[in-house]
Amino acid sequence: xxxxxxxxxxxxxxxxxxxxxxxxxxxxxxxxxxxxxxxxxxxxxxxxxxxxxxxxxxxxxxxxxxxxxxxxxxxxxxxxxxxxxxxxxxxxxxxxxxxxxxxxxxxxxxxxxxxxxxxxxxxxxxxxxxxxxxxxxxxxxxxxxxxxxxxxxxxxxxxxxxxxxxxxxxxxxxxxxxxxxxxxxxxxxxxxxxxxxxxxxxxxxxxxxxxxxxxxxxxxxxxxxxxxxxxxxxxxxxxxxxxxxxxxxxxxxxxxxxxxxxxxxxxxxxxxxxxxxxxxxxxxxxxxxxxxxxxxxxxxxxxxxxxxxxxxxxxxxxxxxxxxxxxxxxxxxxxxxxxxxxxxxxxxxxxxxxxxxxxxxxxxxxxxxxxxxxxxxxxxxxxxxxxxxxxxxxxxxxxxxxxxxxxxxxxxxxxxxxxxxxxxxxxxxxxxxx
Numbered sequence: 001x002x003x004x005x006x007x008x009x010x011x012x013x014x015x016x017x018x019x020x021x022x023x024x025x026x027x028x029x030x031x032x033x034x035x036x037x038x039x040x041x042x043x044x045x046x047x048x049x050x051x052x053x054x055x056x057x058x059x060x061x062x063x064x065x066x067x068x069x070x071x072x073x074x075x076x077x078x079x080x081x082x083x084x085x086x087x088x089x090x091x092x093x094x095x096x097x098x099x100x101x102x103x104x105x106x107x108x109x110x111x112x113x114x115x116x117x118x119x120x121x122x123x124x125x126x127x128x129x130x131x132x133x134x135x136x137x138x139x140x141x142x143x144x145x146x147x148x149x150x151x152x153x154x155x156x157x158x159x160x161x162x163x164x165x166x167x168x169x170x171x172x173x174x175x176x177x178x179x180x181x182x183x184x185x186x187x188x189x190x191x192x193x194x195x196x197x198x199x200x201x202x203x204x205x206x207x208x209x210x211x212x213x214x215x216x217x218x219x220x221x222x223x224x225x226x227x228x229x230x231x232x233x234x235x236x237x238x239x240x241x242x243x244x245x246x247x248x249x250x251x252x253x254x255x256x257x258x259x260x261x262x263x264x265x266x267x268x269x270x271x272x273x274x275x276x277x278x279x280x281x282x283x284x285x286x287x288x289x290x291x292x293x294x295x296x297x298x299x300x301x302x303x304x305x306x307x308x309x310x311x312x313x314x315x316x317x318x319x320x321x322x323x324x325x326x327x328x329x330x331x332x333x334x335x336x337x338x339x340x341x342x343x344x345x346x347x348x349x350x351x352x353x354x355x356x357x358x359x360x361x362x363x364x365x366x367x368x369x370x371x372x373x374x375x376x377x378x379x380x381x382x383x384x385x386x387x388x389x390x391x392x393x394x395x396x397x398x399x400x401x402x403x404x405x406x407x408x409x410x411x412x413x414x415x416x417x418x419x420x421x422x423x424x425x426x427x428x429x430x431x432x433x434x
Contacts, residue, residue: 082132082154096386099138100351101376105383109376110134116171128156128164136161137168141373144354166365169372180378181371183272184248186280193293195243202337203428204286206278207248208296209269209307210341211260212237212348213402215358216366228256230403235366238263239374240295241341246381247348247374253367260300260405273306287424294421296337300405303418308425310334312407326430330422333429345402348377350391357394 095103110131117134119127136154140147140161147158154161184192189206196205213234219226226233234256240249249269264270272278279292295307303309310331311323323331349356352373359366380387 080155082135086135087131096388098142099135100142100391101138101380101385102383105380105385106134106138107131108383109379112175113168113171116175117167128160132156133164134168136164140165141352141354141369141376144357144359165361165369169365169368172372172375173368176375176379177371180375180382181247181250183277184242188242189278189280189293192243196337196340199243200337200340202296202333203425204284204291204293205243205296205308205337206293207240207242208338208341209238209240209264209301210298210338210345211300211402211405212239212345212355212370213256214355214366214370216363217358217360219363222255225255225257228403229405230401232256235363235370236260236263237367237370238267238269239341239345240269241344243340244381245340245344245347246378247344250371250374252370253363260298261302264297264301274304278306287428289424291421291424296334298338298405299407303422305417305421307418308334308422311422326426326433329429329433330426344377346392346395347387348373350395351377351380351387353394 090098090103092102095101095106099106101109113134114130117130121127132154136150136156139145139150139153147161150161151158156164184206192206193204197203213228213230213236215232215234216226218233223233226235228234228236235252236254236256236258237250237252238254238260239247239251242248249267251263251267251269254263273295276283276292278295283290283292285291292306294305297307297309299309299312301307301309311327313323354369355373359369361369
């Protein structure tokens, strides 16, 4: 009995080891069978791919009328709406409402972008026509609706919609910037100065500078930098608007929390204006002085001899200085003239709703999209395409109204001659008022 008691633990151990060995063998056999089956499935898959590729090559070599798709199990969406309705039944009002431009301007745009957007047909699929690619992208810019909706409407894939938007925006910036977004000529400067005086009552001025905030989704990095003064995330752009309400210069891609004065001082517009590039070689005469044309800016910009802004009512915290009557008159005239940039930006956002609603594109696309929309705005204005007031309803009801930038606390960047130039305009309006 004592020997059996001594052998019992040994028997238990031997039994446990035998059961564990049996379980390990079973698991190893199961894993081996699974690996063999996986290899068989992979081999069958690659054989099917090779067979399908061979059949496609044979079909392409025979030049048959039957086109083999790369994925035979997929279904091709219907394009009847684009081919039958849009291309044959759309009225002028439909083109204007859906694409924000006339039919003539639409096909003019397609011809201009054809060198960059045209694709060749292959043995696997037919390439989208340039007209359809442009229509898909314009529909997105004008409505800012989801890719899925546009995909169903035009009978293309969602990835195709995204690619059409990206390609068209890059093509517009590359091919049309030199036509519709370029420095003005001397004649255009004179025309703009005449329009500012006749339409807005401000003399010797050629452009107004303003800011545009475009709402974006939360970026993956440095999201706090994109919070603007109103508290929502945006990309900040600086625009210069002529007396005709068209854009001469656009600087995009800055985080919404950037100081507009910093953008302006580091922009090519500032360098050009400081060097006299926005005035004729022989500066015109104003109030008995040879003076270069000036720009108008909001309170957030620095006062320069060629950039006028309003007289500040507050000079420090807790203290204020009452303005004189001529100074208030100057401020009123400048505020009135700045409406040209406000109306231009309102038209821009109303015509292209992707700028008035939250844009869900990536930060690598949004700046190019903003530039493309500004170029399209100038093109439509130059071609005389109508602008409908009802488009502004969605802008006024937008979830993200444009924030207001405060006047900088420091005036150290103002030029010493700037006050003298502003005094000339101050005296001009005082004389006109008397």
